[in-house]
Amino acid sequence: MLLRHTPAEITERKALAINPAKTCQPIGAMYAALGIHGCLPHSHGSQGCCAYHRSTLTRHYKEPVSASTSSFTEGASVFGGSANMLQAISNIFSVYNPEIIAVHTTCLSETIGDDLPQIKKKAQMEGKIPAGKHVISASTPSYAGSHVTGFSSMVTAMAGMAESTGKKNGKVNIIPGWVEPADMEEIKRLAGLMGVKSIVFPDTSGVLNGPLSGEYKMFPEGGTTVAELKATGDAVGTLALGDWCSGDAARYLDKEHKVPCKILDMPYGLAATDRFIDALRTMAGITVPDEVALERGQLVDLISDMHQYLYQKKVAIFGDPDQLIAMTEFLVSLDMQPIHIVTGTPGKKFEKRIKELTAGLGRPVNVKAKGDMFLLHQWIKQEPVDLLIGNTYGKYIARDEDLPFVRWGFPILDRQGHQYFPTVGYKGGLRLLEKILGELMDRKDRDDPESKFELVL
Amino acid sequence: MGTAIDSKAAAWNAEEVKAELLKKYPPKVARKRAKQILINEALENETPEISANVRTIPGIITMRGCTYAGCKGVIMGPTRDIVNLVHGPIGCSFYAWLTRRNQTDAGPDGENYMNYCFSTDMQEQDIIFGGEKKLAAAIQEAYDLFHPRSIAVFATCPVGLIGDDIHTVAAKMKEKLGDCNVYAFSCEGYKGVSQSAGHHIANNQVFRHIVGENDEVKPGKFKINLLGEYNIGGDGFEIDRLFEKCGITCISTFSGNSTYDQFASAHTADLNAVMCHRSINYVADMLETKFGIPWIKVNFIGAAATAKSLRKIAEYFGDKKLIARVEEVIAEEMPAVEAVAAEVRPRTEGKTAMMFVGGSRAHHYKELFNEMGMKTIAAGYEFGHRDDYEGRRVIPDIRVDADSRNIEEIEVEADPTRYQPRKSPKELEALEKAGYQFKYYDGLIPDMDNGTLVIDDLNQYEAEKLVELIKPDIFCAGIKEKFSVQKLGVPMKQLHSYDSGGPYAGFQGAVNFYREIDRLVSSKVWGYLKAPWQRDPQLSASYNY
Numbered sequence A: 001m002l003l004r005h006t007p008a009e010i011t012e013r014k015a016l017a018i019n020p021a022k023t024c025q026p027i028g029a030m031y032a033a034l035g036i037h038g039c040l041p042h043s044h045g046s047q048g049c050c051a052y053h054r055s056t057l058t059r060h061y062k063e064p065v066s067a068s069t070s071s072f073t074e075g076a077s078v079f080g081g082s083a084n085m086l087q088a089i090s091n092i093f094s095v096y097n098p099e100i101i102a103v104h105t106t107c108l109s110e111t112i113g114d115d116l117p118q119i120k121k122k123a124q125m126e127g128k129i130p131a132g133k134h135v136i137s138a139s140t141p142s143y144a145g146s147h148v149t150g151f152s153s154m155v156t157a158m159a160g161m162a163e164s165t166g167k168k169n170g171k172v173n174i175i176p177g178w179v180e181p182a183d184m185e186e187i188k189r190l191a192g193l194m195g196v197k198s199i200v201f202p203d204t205s206g207v208l209n210g211p212l213s214g215e216y217k218m219f220p221e222g223g224t225t226v227a228e229l230k231a232t233g234d235a236v237g238t239l240a241l242g243d244w245c246s247g248d249a250a251r252y253l254d255k256e257h258k259v260p261c262k263i264l265d266m267p268y269g270l271a272a273t274d275r276f277i278d279a280l281r282t283m284a285g286i287t288v289p290d291e292v293a294l295e296r297g298q299l300v301d302l303i304s305d306m307h308q309y310l311y312q313k314k315v316a317i318f319g320d321p322d323q324l325i326a327m328t329e330f331l332v333s334l335d336m337q338p339i340h341i342v343t344g345t346p347g348k349k350f351e352k353r354i355k356e357l358t359a360g361l362g363r364p365v366n367v368k369a370k371g372d373m374f375l376l377h378q379w380i381k382q383e384p385v386d387l388l389i390g391n392t393y394g395k396y397i398a399r400d401e402d403l404p405f406v407r408w409g410f411p412i413l414d415r416q417g418h419q420y421f422p423t424v425g426y427k428g429g430l431r432l433l434e435k436i437l438g439e440l441m442d443r444k445d446r447d448d449p450e451s452k453f454e455l456v457l
Numbered sequence B: 001m002g003t004a005i006d007s008k009a010a011a012w013n014a015e016e017v018k019a020e021l022l023k024k025y026p027p028k029v030a031r032k033r034a035k036q037i038l039i040n041e042a043l044e045n046e047t048p049e050i051s052a053n054v055r056t057i058p059g060i061i062t063m064r065g066c067t068y069a070g071c072k073g074v075i076m077g078p079t080r081d082i083v084n085l086v087h088g089p090i091g092c093s094f095y096a097w098l099t100r101r102n103q104t105d106a107g108p109d110g111e112n113y114m115n116y117c118f119s120t121d122m123q124e125q126d127i128i129f130g131g132e133k134k135l136a137a138a139i140q141e142a143y144d145l146f147h148p149r150s151i152a153v154f155a156t157c158p159v160g161l162i163g164d165d166i167h168t169v170a171a172k173m174k175e176k177l178g179d180c181n182v183y184a185f186s187c188e189g190y191k192g193v194s195q196s197a198g199h200h201i202a203n204n205q206v207f208r209h210i211v212g213e214n215d216e217v218k219p220g221k222f223k224i225n226l227l228g229e230y231n232i233g234g235d236g237f238e239i240d241r242l243f244e245k246c247g248i249t250c251i252s253t254f255s256g257n258s259t260y261d262q263f264a265s266a267h268t269a270d271l272n273a274v275m276c277h278r279s280i281n282y283v284a285d286m287l288e289t290k291f292g293i294p295w296i297k298v299n300f301i302g303a304a305a306t307a308k309s310l311r312k313i314a315e316y317f318g319d320k321k322l323i324a325r326v327e328e329v330i331a332e333e334m335p336a337v338e339a340v341a342a343e344v345r346p347r348t349e350g351k352t353a354m355m356f357v358g359g360s361r362a363h364h365y366k367e368l369f370n371e372m373g374m375k376t377i378a379a380g381y382e383f384g385h386r387d388d389y390e391g392r393r394v395i396p397d398i399r400v401d402a403d404s405r406n407i408e409e410i411e412v413e414a415d416p417t418r419y420q421p422r423k424s425p426k427e428l429e430a431l432e433k434a435g436y437q438f439k440y441y442d443g444l445i446p447d448m449d450n451g452t453l454v455i456d457d458l459n460q461y462e463a464e465k466l467v468e469l470i471k472p473d474i475f476c477a478g479i480k481e482k483f484s485v486q487k488l489g490v491p492m493k494q495l496h497s498y499d500s501g502g503p504y505a506g507f508q509g510a511v512n513f514y515r516e517i518d519r520l521v522s523s524k525v526w527g528y529l530k531a532p533w534q535r536d537p538q539l540s541a542s543y544n545y
């Protein structure tokens, strides 16, 4: 038993978090920043944070993740980090020459109270930012929010680059939220299939799922360009996928540049994808081509074919709010029963939304924002499930409780494919379903007595 | 120039490479880095000086981590029955959660908290009003849930800034709980210049709060401690196997697969064998001063090094039976190792390696590469000090700068009742006469060939440049470096946490490593980088129908 000290009995904990279902803000900001073309993320604080964030992103994406740090030692922590940051800016532009530096804070620089916009002004005055180059910043103290809110802050900082010329460019902004590079690609593919001109930001496709070719490019081809970010101010509208990750940036564009926005769920599963396609259609003023309807039909077909294996299966899931909301809706639509749901990210709205989505199950559902995996495990011990869905850390619970386990979310450290195969859209729905069914059927094949072991499932 | 080394990829020259590495830097940065990049001259009786353990340059993409990582991640991470509670916002605890591949074997009923991640998950109000109350409550909750014998508290950056007195909280809780030893580590990430400060802080507290707590005499005739071995990928298991086979009792390992009681009994051993000099040499010194246990440097990475280290331990005890047994074990283990070495050698012989890891590993693994006929042409440490490069003799000359001064040195004296020299001055003298070296470490530089590069605190930019310019057959570093190096078409082996492999220590470890490196340098994948049409970019072809 790997988690042998976890008791089934639940006692209230006020101070101790055990096995978190979240991590800290800057890693989200770093991931988002990698979705800008030619961008070097910069961590303003001591170098350990940056090393940890880079390591975790690298382990998940299996790709180089470059990011610089202000490398505070004790002096900077006492006297403020402005000198380190200024030095960093000139070193970065002379050694790496990025188009843009996206700075985020850490707990340390936030606690000292370093003012990034102020430091940026100083850098500008001192001529440390070459002409045509950019520095943007996001405040990401980790004693608030989670990696998800850190992601959102950096995406909002990107929206801060928007400019409006007064002339619409006919494009739709799509803010995909914290999804995989392959998902961003899939969202672009769908928009392309529909003939919609779009600006997707951030866009890590091509950056964090690059080829092996004998060349290393610190700034690969992919990513949303600065020009595109500027052009978001002239778009006909914005679709924000997931309120937690993308809502703030969309609302900002609406408020500052009068780009109307619609905030949707992330397009995981059938219904959320339907709403995404429909919103895209109306915003761009086009009709949906048959190819999209065909993909949709294939997903519906697989659901109907395999319904017998899904019906009333109990599921425990953990992860990030935007993803969990869409996944819960998908599971309910498959007639499965998501009954234990935990995110580490705070937000009362989350619990309310999950309650609404699961109301039709006609049974109590455990849901907690600001929860942790220790609690989730205790819930599972109280009422066992047929399937667990979440990031790699779930494998300890899965092994102890002998549960089929689908890896989905962040981080996935021990399986491949998430960089390359989308789980959004109808095709992504097929893949999610394939994974879920694969796990359930493998389990059936393992557990069935020999007399019931069948070739045709 | 005489500095080009003769390898088959010999079209490089160390001075030119160094110049190339420095070229792009602003002058101030270039001056600083120039002192940390050394072209090895292999001088007689004198090693060239290198600048090490100095601050990382802001903005330069570094390989380094922080003090907290060294303390919680490296040293305390591998202890299985101590609840390691991180006081701070959530991230720090999350990232050190199971990522170092420390393995443990707690047995069916043993205590094991290694798979758990504990944090006070500080929130804004804790930062504003102070987190001491929350910390005390978290310790209480951990105690109520698990009743561990010990709880260790780690401070992260913001905790030090807001001034939470974690040591007082720990002391109070220790008293309140009665049967649980609680102590704290001021290992905020901004202290020091790298992980190294964290090793020091961790070891000091282990020494202060745990070592010596259990005087019970453990069975065993030849009792040693193994210091600086962290059981990454099961290294410690293999070393334990060999000790057992030889009849050597390992009282404690600092800290691979270790328990609270192992630390508590460490003072009952008769010899300290030090693996990773960087992370733990001061504990060896303290154990000697306080309890009279001598220490020697060992290395269990590499079959020859393992044999040598086992012999060294046996020689220390001077027992004929032990010496004979060690020879038997070596004789038993070596054939399998040699067979695999012979098998891989045709494919590895003459190949070149670069290694930039930690604070001792880059030196240790040189042995394994030697055994495969591979040459280490560039090496360095992420957070070594000058003594790790130049040998312990330079310790008195090391300038202590502001960043190291705030790392506590504890003053140790001979324990009034328990100090007991393990060998008489005469015995020591006899051993030393026979060439035995106590408290001795030669460092990496003397072991590197003339004209090779020794580089401290290599950064990502220089790593790429080195790989581009020299094209080694293999590059060793950590996860952050792995994929940028591989994009260049050079296989990269992680030596902090071994990718998926290991153990690499001891005899079986050597076999594993030979096979792993053989796999990496012989992999077909490196031949696939260019598509046929890229290799032969002829525009058109004519066909005859």
Ligand code: SF4
Pocket (backbone or CB within 6 Å): A024, A025, A026, A048, A049, A052, A105, A106, A107, A108, A142, B088, B089, B090, B091, B092, B093, B156, B157, B158
């Ligand atoms: S100090 Fe804060 S930002 Fe840094 S790793 Fe810890 S939680 Fe994250």
Ligand code: SF4
Pocket (backbone or CB within 6 Å): B074, B228, B230, B276, B277, B278, B279, B357, B358, B359, B360, B361, B496
């Ligand atoms: S070799 Fe390096 S990483 Fe390993 S313990 Fe020593 S100092 Fe730490």
